[in-house]
Amino acid sequence: MLSMPSRLHKLSGSAAVLFFLWLVCSPVQAALNIEIFGGGANQIPVAIVPFAEEERLGAQSLTPVISADLQRTGLFKLVDAGGLRPHEPADVSYPDWIGRGASALAIGTAIPVSGGQISIRVRLLDVARRAELGSYVETVPPEQLRAAAHRIADMIYEKLTGDAGVFSTRIAYVIKQGKKYSLQVADADGVNAQPVIEYTEPIISPAWSPDGTRLAYVSFENKKPVVYVQALATRARKAVANFRGSNSAPAWSPDGRKLAVVLSVMGGSQIFLINSDGGGLQRLTQSSGIDTEPSFSPDGRYIIFTSDRGGSPQIYRMPVTGGVSKVAERLTFEGSYNVSPRYSPDGKGFTFIHRSGDRFNVAIQDFATGQVRLLTDSKFDESPSFAPNGRMVLYATEIRGRGILSAVSSDGRTRQQLSTQAGDIREPAWGPLRRLQ
């Protein structure tokens, strides 16, 4: 075992975790800015040395993107390389980097090859042990350079913290500007925001398919809520739940083959399973009250959901399979309003919205201990959504009557506030980890 990763892992465990900056330049001119509260005291000092021949990439340079990704987390302190420019391990003078206080060092090359492609090779080095911690090799076309930079940042993050990096993930959210609603998808750093669909009627509850290729969402374009599934690549979409009454709250099963949806077709608001193409309707809950906001466990065996069957909205868990004898178990007991549950990616807990007095806040509850931790102290928080590595929760909140997005670390220590220059932004959903082909 290398001593470096384990030591750094320990450091990150005690450090406040902080992830994201979005600087969105979307087609609707909504720019997201960020304010960071709190921050890590024990940051990992890492140097990112400009790669050989990288200057030929101009504005598409890799290392500025990598540095920005790492810096935004609050977990890292970027060490200035000064005039040092090693590109191969043999070039590295370790005493110089020890002198600069760097614990880790990223070096590499980005060389243009035939067909306009760029051959990238990156090594992450442990300064104290003079050993390689990780590497990255890929040849990409110019338009893939930014994505490659995020993948390199993911590699560095994973090697130094022990957690999966989420720099290559995407987020979805809804922006309301005037009478227009736009469902958008952006890279996790807010770049490349693209409208998925735009309407003059509300859009709510976007949900990512587990493979990240499709979004389910609820549109009110037909005078009532209808659940659609839309492929991001082709933009082809289909109404998968358009029954008499209301159709809402889509949640994907982990295998991507089914959706839990809330329908009023058989009276009340109850949770049903449908195939992701809209077929195979199957009732899941049977109550005389409201059952809504389903979320699948990562293993697909359970759902947690909001129900008022006990007199006030609380969070319950029930098995997805098991026929009519399925029993729902109440999970929340503090307060009279606990809603919007989402399983954590490791399945050990869930995030939700807890009301106390006139405040609606993001909370996390642990299944094993039942312990509840409030993560925010704002007034109107909604729609919490875990980062796929479980280290952050993205949610909607409000400042001076305007909807914005925020992210809070799962330990509640650090919080980021995002603001749009125009419009209300709401209904965030953090996409899954991108699987390498």
Next chain:
Amino acid sequence: MKKVLGVLLISLLTACASQTKQPGDEDMEDRDRSRDAATQRESMQAEDYTSPTLNPLTDPNSILSKRSIYFDFDSYVVKDQFRSLVAAHAKYLREHPNARVLLQGNTDERGSREYNLALGQRRADAVKYAMTLSGAQEGQIEAVSLGEEKPHAMGHDEAAWAENRRVDIRYQGE
């Protein structure tokens, strides 16, 4: 403030209507009548409505032009002051078997959007139930919810919230 006055006005109007027409009594009688009779009467009345000026659904002097039912906080009980309004629309549906309505439930902005969608559904369902008790056919009525997504009042105070806790009646084709 204007919205509150609007609510009060509607309440007064519905109260007046209930005093003069006593639709509750009619409902009790009508429920026992055969469907054929109702259909017959509908076809007769349909001829009466050929003159556009007499469309009771849009005539401001008709209770049928009133389309909103308001609710208390966290409640889906159709309050007494709206009983006559609901009964009048139920009567219209009974007399016009081909008419279809969409009941859109709404809530104020506080809390979860999806939970509010379910609360709005419950309000729409309550109005639908009241209408079917007054003789409208279930197939004529679709109860849906817009939750907190389509507020009438944009404020963030009790007056705005009260205006938004509402079920709207929309006839097909409107």
